[in-house]
Amino acid sequence: MTSIVVPRPEGxxxxxxxxxxxxxxxxxxxxxxxxxxxxxxxxxxGGVLALLVRTQLAVADNSFVSNDAYNQIFTMxxxxxxxxFIIPVWAGFGxxxxxxxxxxADMAFPRINALSFWLVPPAGILMFSGFLVDxxxxxxxxxxxxxxxxxxxxxxxxxIIAVILLGISSTIGAANFMVTMFRMRAPGMTMFRMPIFCWxxxxxxxxxxxxxxxxxxxxxxxxxxxNFGGAFFDPNGGGNAILWQNIFWFYSHPAVYIxxxxxxxxxxxxxxxxxxxxxxxxxxxxFATMGIGGLGFSVWAHHMFTTGAVxxxxxxxxxxxxxxxxxxxxxxxxxxxxxxSISFEAPMLFALGFLSMFLIGGINGTFSAAVPxxxxxxxxxxxxxxxxxxxxxxxxxxVFAGLYYWFPKIWGRRLNERLGQAQFWLMFIGFNLTFFxxxxxxxxxxxxxxxxxxxxxxxxxxxxxxxxxxxxIATSMIPFTVAVVAAFMRPKDQPNDxxxxxxxxxxxxxxxxxxxxxxxxxxxxxxxxFDARHGGAGH
Amino acid sequence: xxxHGIATQHKQGLSNGMLGFILFIAxxxxxxxxxxxxxxxxxADATEWPPENMLTAEQIARGVKLEVEFALPFxxxxxxxxxxxxxxxxxxxxxxxxxxxxxxxxxxxxxxGLVFLTAQMFDYSQLHFRAGDTVYGTTFYTLTGFHGxxxxxxxxxxxVILARxxxxxxxxARHEAVEAxxxxxxxxxxxxxxxxxxxxxxx
Numbered sequence: 001m002t003s004i005v006v007p008r009p010e011g012x013x014x015x016x017x018x019x020x021x022x023x024x025x026x027x028x029x030x031x032x033x034x035x036x037x038x039x040x041x042x043x044x045x046g047g048v049l050a051l052l053v054r055t056q057l058a059v060a061d062n063s064f065v066s067n068d069a070y071n072q073i074f075t076m077x078x079x080x081x082x083x084x085f086i087i088p089v090w091a092g093f094g095x096x097x098x099x100x101x102x103x104x105a106d107m108a109f110p111r112i113n114a115l116s117f118w119l120v121p122p123a124g125i126l127m128f129s130g131f132l133v134d135x136x137x138x139x140x141x142x143x144x145x146x147x148x149x150x151x152x153x154x155x156x157x158x159x160i161i162a163v164i165l166l167g168i169s170s171t172i173g174a175a176n177f178m179v180t181m182f183r184m185r186a187p188g189m190t191m192f193r194m195p196i197f198c199w200x201x202x203x204x205x206x207x208x209x210x211x212x213x214x215x216x217x218x219x220x221x222x223x224x225x226x227n228f229g230g231a232f233f234d235p236n237g238g239g240n241a242i243l244w245q246n247i248f249w250f251y252s253h254p255a256v257y258i259x260x261x262x263x264x265x266x267x268x269x270x271x272x273x274x275x276x277x278x279x280x281x282x283x284x285x286x287f288a289t290m291g292i293g294g295l296g297f298s299v300w301a302h303h304m305f306t307t308g309a310v311x312x313x314x315x316x317x318x319x320x321x322x323x324x325x326x327x328x329x330x331x332x333x334x335x336x337x338x339x340x341s342i343s344f345e346a347p348m349l350f351a352l353g354f355l356s357m358f359l360i361g362g363i364n365g366t367f368s369a370a371v372p373x374x375x376x377x378x379x380x381x382x383x384x385x386x387x388x389x390x391x392x393x394x395x396x397x398x399v400f401a402g403l404y405y406w407f408p409k410i411w412g413r414r415l416n417e418r419l420g421q422a423q424f425w426l427m428f429i430g431f432n433l434t435f436f437x438x439x440x441x442x443x444x445x446x447x448x449x450x451x452x453x454x455x456x457x458x459x460x461x462x463x464x465x466x467x468x469x470x471x472x473i474a475t476s477m478i479p480f481t482v483a484v485v486a487a488f489m490r491p492k493d494q495p496n497d498x499x500x501x502x503x504x505x506x507x508x509x510x511x512x513x514x515x516x517x518x519x520x521x522x523x524x525x526x527x528x529x530f531d532a533r534h535g536g537a538g539h
Numbered sequence: 540x541x542x543h544g545i546a547t548q549h550k551q552g553l554s555n556g557m558l559g560f561i562l563f564i565a566x567x568x569x570x571x572x573x574x575x576x577x578x579x580x581x582x583a584d585a586t587e588w589p590p591e592n593m594l595t596a597e598q599i600a601r602g603v604k605l606e607v608e609f610a611l612p613f614x615x616x617x618x619x620x621x622x623x624x625x626x627x628x629x630x631x632x633x634x635x636x637x638x639x640x641x642x643x644x645x646x647x648x649x650x651x652g653l654v655f656l657t658a659q660m661f662d663y664s665q666l667h668f669r670a671g672d673t674v675y676g677t678t679f680y681t682l683t684g685f686h687g688x689x690x691x692x693x694x695x696x697x698x699v700i701l702a703r704x705x706x707x708x709x710x711x712a713r714h715e716a717v718e719a720x721x722x723x724x725x726x727x728x729x730x731x732x733x734x735x736x737x738x739x740x741x742x
Contacts, residue, residue: 108555175562183555213566217573224681229671232577232681238593238674243580247573 026110027514028095031117033410035092036403038120039085045128046080047477049073051470054434058467060455070451071139072155076128078142079159082259083166084124086395090262091116091173093402094201096410098177100505100512101195103186103520108179112172119169127162130155141449143252146233146244150225157226160219167212167219170258174208177201186504188523192286195503195526196279199286200265203293207254207261211297215251218244242309249300257296259391260358261289263398264329267351270401271333273501274348275340282526285332288325295322305371306378312371319369326362330355346420347499350401353428357393361386364439379449382442388435400427400480405499412492412510419483423476430472437462437469502527560719564726567689571730574682578737581674588742593673604667605675609739611665615658616735619690622651623728626697630721636711638704645701648724652694659687682734689727696720 025031052073056064065073099106107113130137135153149156181202185194224230231237233244272279279285295318301310302319333355364386368374377383408414446459453459497506506529508517521532582588589605629644670680700720709717
């Protein structure tokens, strides 16, 4: 077996105090860890807000929180989960894993990388500081529809500025990821030998680069309408209220793929490793990912069927079309496991959780692509069920699959397996108990975003079940926290490649040195470590 | 740099920095794309343009007139297009290794950029409508304002490049920042040509 020896870096002879080092680091691994800590913090904050929502809705005619507070709570729950957790958590995984998977020493622009990260915490603080100002935090929902969003208090402005900052963070981060993957792959690693997680990060980066600035333009318009008397969204001044929805969803539909594609990438790393087989249909998977990215720009108006102001047959048809590449991926995953030698460690459990729950989320989403069905379901709890089956059942399960999978690489220790299993089952049962009833509530006509409901509606039993499920999900964080704390109390004992995995990040030590690699194997396929274990490509 | 491990640049074609910069400009194009979309939708919705029929009694009493001057912006447009030519002369100069000419052309371009900004400010002061006066005023000031901010950003960018040139940096072989700066300035110029066309010509 031949390998490429990498020259040792010089100039790391002056160690800095640990705190200063973390605050000023440009190392992609440290920034990745900072991203993970920050986003998991906001996951916790968003989770607490979700529990407040569920407590308020547990029984009919409840007054646990005021209507006004309720609006702020559900708005900030979604804003934290989407803008401060799911989108940047992928940047965290991407930061840590992508340069390692392509055999690079760092990202293409390490200092811009640091800037991308350091925009996130101030944006989070700004967004949440809305709770301290007159009128409270933003309360127009994470979608901030006009004219509602034009008339709210200053918390809304803080929200706008925060989202613009987060948009800048992900736009420059996207350019960084793209250049890194285009230009810094190891010798022998062609684009079609790149690990699948990198491919999903690449398509995500393209979506971020092209869609996020459009959101920034919409936010700028909203800010101008609110603060400088603008008339963009004001029909009285010749503006157009639906314009906000068009521009917002032109970003936010690609954004749902920004929120799920890297999760699909993580699943596609985990399933082959724990099935002891290569990913079935690598090339088809790559093209399906590109297909989702491309089609993602042509379906935004399916959020707006009931406005009557969009071309319904076109957007309905395109929405059905985007189910096709997603279906291709389902076959990729199932084909990967078919007759594999499957083992059920925690990463695999969470990956299978993703697979089953995302399937439900995909199917109940495709229902609503049919325009007549959408008219019946629009703005009901059915939509809330759909978004949580894809974003929690999909993305969040993938986040935990990724954490259990890469924890040995990032921190050099393994998370306790039993606690992982306990977390998975608590979360899986809690998740379905929380969100499955929402389908039924939606079909029964319960509107989303209402602060309470009448005793006579007949919705109380299902809502109570949903609330119990939410607290079960919260309970599932206990074994996870214990596992993390217990792991940190043990010494770093993990070998380079504890899972017998396929990709280059497992070639180097756990955790990797500052310069990532002392040497690299020659890359002849998309599974260089498999080749190295078994003596060459194709064996 | 070679000691920093395997992170290498391709030996041919665009450098990493230029590729990243072009991607940044692509994101800027999408930003202006959103603003242009808003403008076109406002025009498509309007029964007349400028939308004099949307003016309130208060606005009419205040003397709001939804019209723009043509002559001064036209001259400013010519100067801005000219500045794209002058910065390109600077780029060609440094490609020959002629730093003195680069400094001269950068100075000329910066002056042209500042003249454009001054003309825009003066033009604003002559107009009889505000950002709040119908969607016409809102789109006009938003589009030209964001463009003006980009011109100002470009002038600062050129100022940095000028300072670096005067400090003796840049050569025929290494002048990537100059190329990036010229890309940005051409982009700002092209956006203005599109803006001038839709705001001042296609009425």
